Amino acid sequence: MHSSLQRRLAAGQIVVTGEIAPPKGASREVLERLGNNLRGYVDAVNLTDNQRGVARMSALGAGAVMHQIGLEPIVQMTCQNRNRIALQSDVLSGAALGVRNYLCMTGDHPRIGDHPESKNVLDVNSFQLIRMLRTMRDQSCFQSGTALKDAPAFFLGGVANPNIERAARLEKKIESGAEFIQTQLIFDVARFRQWMADVRAAGLHQRSHILAGIMIIRSAQSAIFLRDHLPGTLMPDAVIDRMQGCSDPEHEGVKLAAELVQDLLSVEGVAGVHLMSVGWTKAMPWVVEQAGLLPRPPLPEV
Numbered sequence: 001m002h003s004s005l006q007r008r009l010a011a012g013q014i015v016v017t018g019e020i021a022p023p024k025g026a027s028r029e030v031l032e033r034l035g036n037n038l039r040g041y042v043d044a045v046n047l048t049d050n051q052r053g054v055a056r057m058s059a060l061g062a063g064a065v066m067h068q069i070g071l072e073p074i075v076q077m078t079c080q081n082r083n084r085i086a087l088q089s090d091v092l093s094g095a096a097l098g099v100r101n102y103l104c105m106t107g108d109h110p111r112i113g114d115h116p117e118s119k120n121v122l123d124v125n126s127f128q129l130i131r132m133l134r135t136m137r138d139q140s141c142f143q144s145g146t147a148l149k150d151a152p153a154f155f156l157g158g159v160a161n162p163n164i165e166r167a168a169r170l171e172k173k174i175e176s177g178a179e180f181i182q183t184q185l186i187f188d189v190a191r192f193r194q195w196m197a198d199v200r201a202a203g204l205h206q207r208s209h210i211l212a213g214i215m216i217i218r219s220a221q222s223a224i225f226l227r228d229h230l231p232g233t234l235m236p237d238a239v240i241d242r243m244q245g246c247s248d249p250e251h252e253g254v255k256l257a258a259e260l261v262q263d264l265l266s267v268e269g270v271a272g273v274h275l276m277s278v279g280w281t282k283a284m285p286w287v288v289e290q291a292g293l294l295p296r297p298p299l300p301e302v
Contacts, residue, residue, distance in 0.1 A: 003100035011300040015272030018042040022057035049076040083123035095152035134177035167198035185215035188234040205269030212264040258290035
């Protein structure tokens with residue numbers, strides 16, 4: 001059975017996804033409030049997996065809650081904190097709970113988080129993780145070769161960074177089995193257009209669905225922080241100047257994000273956008289509305 005996200009992309013719908021950081025606590029109410037704020041504005045909700053090396057409610061548990069309240073989850077699976085046994089075990093549990101979308105990524109080293117003394121696992125990398133999960137689904141066996149009694153059904157994604165990576169790295173990820181790609185945050189549209197030209201030249205946009213990543217910033221300080229402290233970010237001076245020169249930075253940040261949505265969706269081969277924020281998920285609906293992406297289209301018939 002295909003996930004709702006997979007059905008939308010296969011039908012050629014322009015997809016909007018939004019990212020939520022699960023709470024640093026056990027409150028289901030907090031999580032549901034974050035998810036319900038995005039209802040009707042995004043087609044699927046990403047749940048981050050202890051991002052920046054900080055301990056939170058698990059992405060899998062948060063994804064199961066999203067599914068229970070009728071939202072389509074994308075569960076991030078990172079390699080930093082779990083070995084291959086735990087990773088395979090988690091996706092089987094997720095499949096049994098109805099979670100069908102997984103985004104495979106390396107993750108953030110524990111030393112940058114709130115448990116810097118924690119052991120880094122990295123038993124497999126993101127490419128190996130994608131291949132391992134494809135083996136479970138397509139060949140009905142664990143990576144070890146042990147047969148699975150019931151193969152899980154899921155839709156697998158990977159991450160790309162057009163700011164600093166070549167299209168050849170994306171090709172390797174797609175060859176590993178990634179069926180959709182969410183990019184890291186894009187502010188340098190010219191650089192992204194060049195990367196997408198290389199992607200199209202290799203026909204990669206026809207082999208995997210590419211969602212462009214957009215970060216909603218609320219101040220000039222946020223832009224400067226991303227430039228200085230988030231590796232792999234290209235932050236044009238024009239963005240910082242714009243945020244510094246405006247009278248209402250939050251309003252300007254939403255406007256900027258909506259413009260980026262429209263610019264990136266105009267690039268041939270882009271199948272949708274992925275919205276991110278730092279503790280400002282309530283701004284995502286404003287961006288979707290300003291970008292002219294409402295109402296969201298109905299789910300295609302099976």
